[in-house]
Amino acid sequence: MPVSEDIIQRVERLREELDKHNYRYYVMDDPSVPDAEYDRLMNELKAIEGEYPSLVVPDSPTQRVGGEPLAAFTQVTHEMPMLSLDNAFNEDDMADFNRRIIERLASDEEIEYACEPKLDGIAVSLLYENGYLVRGATRGDGETGEDITQNVRTINSIPLKLMGNGFPERIEIRGEIYMPKSSFDALNKEAERLGNKPFVNPRNAAAGSLRQLDSKITASRNLEMCCYSVGIVEGGSLKETHTDSLHCLNQWGLRINAEMKVVKGVAGCLEYYRSIAEKRNGLPYEIDGVVFKVNNLALQQRLGFVSRAPRWAIAHKFPAQEELTEVLDVEFQVGRTGAVTPVARLKPVFVGGVTVSNATLHNMDEIERLGLMIGDSVIVRRAGDVIPKVVKVVEEKRPDNARPVLFPSHCPVCESEVVQLEGEAVARCSGGLFCAAQRKEAIKHYASRKAMDIDGLGDKLVEALVDEGHIKNVADLYTLSRYQIASMERMAEKSADNLLGALEKSKKTKLSSFIYSLGIREVGETTARTLSNAFGTLDKIRNATVNELIAVQDVGPIVANHIVSFFEQAHNNEIIDQLVAEGVSWPDIVVDTADKALQGKTFVITGTLSQMTREEAKEKLLALGAKVSGSVSKKTYCLIAGEAAGSKLKKAEELGIKVMNEHEFIDML
Numbered sequence: 149m150p151v152s153e154d155i156i157q158r159v160e161r162l163r164e165e166l167d168k169h170n171y172r173y174y175v176m177d178d179p180s181v182p183d184a185e186y187d188r189l190m191n192e193l194k195a196i197e198g199e200y201p202s203l204v205v206p207d208s209p210t211q212r213v214g215g216e217p218l219a220a221f222t223q224v225t226h227e228m229p230m231l232s233l234d235n236a237f238n239e240d241d242m243a244d245f246n247r248r249i250i251e252r253l254a255s256d257e258e259i260e261y262a263c264e265p266k267l268d269g270i271a272v273s274l275l276y277e278n279g280y281l282v283r284g285a286t287r288g289d290g291e292t293g294e295d296i297t298q299n300v301r302t303i304n305s306i307p308l309k310l311m312g313n314g315f316p317e318r319i320e321i322r323g324e325i326y327m328p329k330s331s332f333d334a335l336n337k338e339a340e341r342l343g344n345k346p347f348v349n350p351r352n353a354a355a356g357s358l359r360q361l362d363s364k365i366t367a368s369r370n371l372e373m374c375c376y377s378v379g380i381v382e383g384g385s386l387k388e389t390h391t392d393s394l395h396c397l398n399q400w401g402l403r404i405n406a407e408m409k410v411v412k413g414v415a416g417c418l419e420y421y422r423s424i425a426e427k428r429n430g431l432p433y434e435i436d437g438v439v440f441k442v443n444n445l446a447l448q449q450r451l452g453f454v455s456r457a458p459r460w461a462i463a464h465k466f467p468a469q470e471e472l473t474e475v476l477d478v479e480f481q482v483g484r485t486g487a488v489t490p491v492a493r494l495k496p497v498f499v500g501g502v503t504v505s506n507a508t509l510h511n512m513d514e515i516e517r518l519g520l521m522i523g524d525s526v527i528v529r530r531a532g533d534v535i536p537k538v539v540k541v542v543e544e545k546r547p548d549n550a551r552p553v554l555f556p557s558h559c560p561v562c563e564s565e566v567v568q569l570e571g572e573a574v575a576r577c578s579g580g581l582f583c584a585a586q587r588k589e590a591i592k593h594y595a596s597r598k599a600m601d602i603d604g605l606g607d608k609l610v611e612a613l614v615d616e617g618h619i620k621n622v623a624d625l626y627t628l629s630r631y632q633i634a635s636m637e638r639m640a641e642k643s644a645d646n647l648l649g650a651l652e653k654s655k656k657t658k659l660s661s662f663i664y665s666l667g668i669r670e671v672g673e674t675t676a677r678t679l680s681n682a683f684g685t686l687d688k689i690r691n692a693t694v695n696e697l698i699a700v701q702d703v704g705p706i707v708a709n710h711i712v713s714f715f716e717q718a719h720n721n722e723i724i725d726q727l728v729a730e731g732v733s734w735p736d737i738v739v740d741t742a743d744k745a746l747q748g749k750t751f752v753i754t755g756t757l758s759q760m761t762r763e764e765a766k767e768k769l770l771a772l773g774a775k776v777s778g779s780v781s782k783k784t785y786c787l788i789a790g791e792a793a794g795s796k797l798k799k800a801e802e803l804g805i806k807v808m809n810e811h812e813f814i815d816m817l
C-alpha cells in the first residue's frame with residue numbers, strides 16, 4: 149500500500165513524542181504524561197507500523213521488545229580498555245589517595261572531585277555512531293566483553309537514538325546496568341511463588357537478566373542504566389570536566405546519577421561519603437560505596453593509570469552486606485500463634501554493620517529451596533534495616549559431617565504435637581496456651597507498644613516472669629506484687645514501682661488496642677481498628693457471626709473464622725473477663741454508618757514529614773475512612789511523600805500513582 153506523506157509525518161511525530169515521554173519518565177524520573185496517554189500513542193504507532201511495515205526502523209520506540217534468540221554471544225574487543233577502580237576502606241586510605249594526587253600534580257590548591265554513588269550492577273559500554281546505538285557490550289575482563297546489543301536495546305533508559313545535537317560522530321558511553329530494589333523484590337516474590345530459586349541480590353539478578361540469549365527475557369525484567377564515563381570520542385568533543393561531560397550525556401538522552409556532586413578536597417569527599425551512607429537505605433537502587441574522580445579531565449590525563457586502574461579515581465567502599473559464615477545448628481522457635489520457625493544459628497559474622505549470629509529460615513520450603521544442611525557454609529545478607537537472611541549455600545564447601553535439617557514432630561518447648569494444615573506453609577505447635585513459648589509470646593504481644601503499651605515490660609522480663617511461675621497469662625500481669633517484680637533479675641524497687649505504674653496506666657485503653665492486644669490470628673492493628681469502628685463494643689465483636697464479620701470491609705472468611713474460633717474458646721473469654729475485672733476499660737465507639745470522605749482508599753506514607761509524625765498522619769487518614777499500607781502497589785490510591793522519599797516514591801511514579809507532598813496532604817485534610 150502506498151504510504152501518504154500524512155502518515156509518514158504522523159509516524160515521525162508519534163516517535164518524537166514517545167521518545168520525549170520516554171526520556172522524561174525513564175531518564176529524568178519526571179513523567180510528563182499519564183501512562184494511559186503514553187500507551188495510546190504507542191498503540192497508534194504500532195498500528196500504523198503494522199499496516200505499513202516498510203515504515204519500521206530499528207530506532208522506533210516499538211522496537212524494544214526483544215528479537216529472535218541468539219545461539220551464542222559474540223566477543224567484543226574494547227577499543228579502549230574498561231578499567232577498574234582502586235578501593236579505599238577508611239579515612240586514611242582516602243587521605244593517602246588525595247595526597248598522592250596532590251604530590252603528582254605538584255598542586256598547592258585543593259583538588260576538585262566529582263562524587264557519585266558506586267552502583268552495584270554490571271558495567272557496560274554503549275557505542276553510538278552518528279547518534280544511533282550500534283552496539284552494547286559487557287565489560288568482561290576489561291579487554292574483551294560480550295555483545296549484548298539486542299538486550300540493551302530493551303532497556304528503556306537507554307536511547308536507541310541520541311537526542312538533540314552536538315554529540316560526537318562516534319562516542320562510547322559507559323555506565324552501570326542495574327535492577328532497582330523494588331523490581332528485584334517483585335522478581336524474587338514471583339520466583340518464590342513459582343517455586344524457583346530466587347536471585348541472591350539485585351546485582352546477580354541484573355547480570356542474569358542481561359546475559360540472556362533471548363532478549364525477550366531481558367525485556368521482561370526491569371533494568372535501568374546510569375552513565376558514569378565516556379570511552380572513545382571521535383568527530384567531536386566533550387567538556388572540560390567530568391561532571392559537565394556527564395550533563396552533556398544527560399541532554400543527549402542518557403540517565404546520569406541525581407546524587408552526583410562536586411566537592412573540594414578530602415574533607416568534601418568524606419562528608420559526601422557520610423551523607424550517601426545515611427541515604428543509602430532510602431535509595432531505590434543498591435550501592436556498595438561512593439566513587440571520587442578528579443573532576444578536571446586535563447588533570448585526569450596528567451595523572452594517567454597504574455596497571456588496571458586510574459590514578460585519578462577511587463571507590464570508597466561501604467562495609468559489606470554479604471558475608472560467608474557457617475551454620476552451626478538449626479533450632480526451632482515457637483511463635484505466638486504456635487508457628488514453628490527454623491532459625492539458623494550462625495558462626496558470628498560482621499555484615500551490614502552489625503554482628504549477626506542468627507538468621508530466620510522461615511519454613512521447611514525455604515530450607516529445601518536453599519538445599520541447606522547443618523554445617524554448611526552459607527552467604528548471609530543484611531541489607532538496610534532488614535533482618536539477616538541466608539541467601540545461598542556454598543555447596544562446594546559442604547563438610548563430610550554435614551547433617552540434614554529434620555523438622556520436629558513435637559513442639560521443642562511443650563512437646564505437644566506439631567501439625568501442618570493443608571495449604572499452609574507453616575507448621576504449628578498444637579499446645580495453644582499450654583505451651584510456655586506461646587504464652588510468653590502472647591504476653592509480649594499484649595505488652596507491646598501498639599497493643600497495651602506497657603512501658604518497662606520487655607521481652608526478657610516477660611520470659612523470666614513466666615519461667616518463675618509468677619504469671620501464666622496476660623490477666624496475671626495485674627496481680628503481680630511489688631515484691632515479686634523487685635525480686636527479678638536486674639529489677640529493684642524503683643523499677644518495680646515504675647512497672648506497676650505502667651500496668652495501672654495501661655488499664656485505660658482504646659477498644660482497637662485491646663482487640664489487637666488479644667493476639668487473634670491475622671488480626672493486626674488495621675483489622676482491629678476496622679472491627680472496633682464497625683461494631684463499637686467488645687460484646688458485639690465477641691458475639692459476631694462469620695457472616696456478620698465478613699460483611700465488614702477488608703475482613704475475609706479466614707480472618708472471620710479466626711475471630712469466631714478465638715471467642716469460642718472458653719479460656720480466652722475467662723481471661724478477657726478477668727482483665728475487665730482488674731479494671732481494663734475503654735470507651736465504646738459510636739458506630740458511624742455514613743461513608744467517610746476517604747472510605748476505601750489506600751494511602752502509603754513515606755519520607756519525613758515536618759508538621760506531624762507519620763503515625764499522626766496515619767491516624768488522620770484512618771479517621772477519614774482511608775486505609776494505610778506500608779508498600780506501594782497498583783492498589784495504592786495515593787502516596788504521601790515527605791522529605792527524602794526514596795524507593796516508594798520511585799515505585800509510585802513507575803506505576804503512575806498519584807503523589808502528594810506534605811503541603812498538598814495538609815490541604816486535602
Ligand code: IVH
Nearest residue numbers: 231232233264265266267271324376439458
Ligand atoms: S568509574 C576508570 N563510576 O565499579 C573508571 N565506576 O570497581 C571506571 N561502578 O567496573 C569506572 N559505579 O562497574 C565508575 N559511579 C561509578 C561507578 C562505577 C559503579 C563500577 C563499575 C566498575 C567498578 C570498578
